[in-house]
Amino acid sequence: MPVTPEQQAEIETLREVSRPTRRAVSDGMEEHLYKAHEVLDHGFIRVIDYMGDDxxxxxAARVSYGRGTKSVQNDEGLIRYLMRHWHSTPFEMCEVKFHVKLPVFVARQWIRHRTANVNEYSARYSILDREFYIPAPDALAAQSTVNNQGRGEVLEGDEADRVLEMLNSDATRAYDHYEEMLSQDGQKGLARELARMNLPANVYTQWYWKVDLHNLFHFLRLRADSHAQMEIRVYAELMCQIVKDWVPLAYGAFEDYRLGGEQFSAAGMACLKRMLAGEEVTFETSGMSKGEWREFEAALK
Structure with a gap:
């Protein structure tokens, strides 16, 4: 269960309270406040607080650039200009704080984005719940033969059953031993900070993750991409929906220029100009590596 009955009662109490304010308010984000959106089998994302709007x-941009923005007629046009020309500081004026429940191996990948403030649930002080991420059958895939960090064909039949049985039994056994190592029934037991090392990487952890909009967009550009690992991508895709409700103009520009756009290298632009001029360009005449050419072709398609 992603949210315990106690947590749900706390969420409902928080959502019942509303106060007048003079600060900027996003109606779309107000609907997300405190609400837990389920992710994977036991995970969730909820918005704890936010600052700013479109x-x-x-x-912020008009303060920074002053009269240089007078030719921009409306907020949407200005935001699209800022996104198109890779301006970052105006987007840093908006911040959001998420409460995220996620598997440890996803958290270790997520934490590589070092531009946020993070406070994680501590297994030194508290005992982690018996909750593990077990992939759905359609998420069990073999290693890709063309990508060292990707997935290939989905496992089926006996092979899928074998893997699922091992994932379940290993996680259960590790947690059983974790509990047995802790102080109980008059035994001294092992300190929590040591016992936790026996837990598997698919056990769930939780954290508060506070980030500004510029760095959140960078996170989403990488993690909501189709090439990102599915287990972190589903969190990013849900965040995209939340951000769209929070700052619709900024998200629309982000969707156009980052998620839906392409960036070409100098070699790629040279090939593109040759193609537009009617020349037939092949891998052999492109001057690119095989990987670059494969990505270039994929972008054009």
């Missing part, structure tokens, strides 16, 4: 981005 207008805050424009306000």
């Amino acid at each position: 207008a805050a981005i424009c306000q």
Whole structure:
């Protein structure tokens, strides 16, 4: 269960309270406040707090650039200009704080984005719950033959059953031993900070993750991409929906120029110009490596 009855009662209590404020408020984000959106089998994302909206981005930009923005007629046009030309500081004026419940191996990948403030649930002080991420059958895949960090064909039949049985039994056994090592029934037991080392990487942890919009967009560009690992991508895709409700103009520009756009190298641009001029360009005449050419062809398609 992603949210315990106690947590749900706390969420409902928090959502019942509303206060007048003079600060910028996003109606779309207000609907997400405190609500737990389920992810994977036991995970969730919920918004704890936020600051700013689309207008805050424009306000910051006009302070920074002054009269240089007078030719931009509206907020949407200004935001699209900022996104198109890779301006970052105006987007840093918006911040959001998430409460995320996620498997440890996803957290270790997530934490590589070092531009956020993080406070994680401590297994030194508390005992982790008996909750593990077990992939759905359609998420069990063999190693890709063309990508060292990707997945290939989905496992089926006896092979899928064998893997699922091992994942379940190993996680259960590790947690059983974790509990047995802790102090109980009059035994001294092992300190929590040591016993936790026996837990598997698919056990769930939780953290508060606070980030500004510029760095959140960078995270989403990488993790909501089709090439990202599925287990972190589903969190990023849900965050995309939340951000879209929070700052619709900024998210629309992000979707156009980052998620839906392509960036070409100098060699790629040279090939593209040759193609537009009617020349037939092949891998052999492109001057690119095999990997670059494969990505270039994929972008054009």
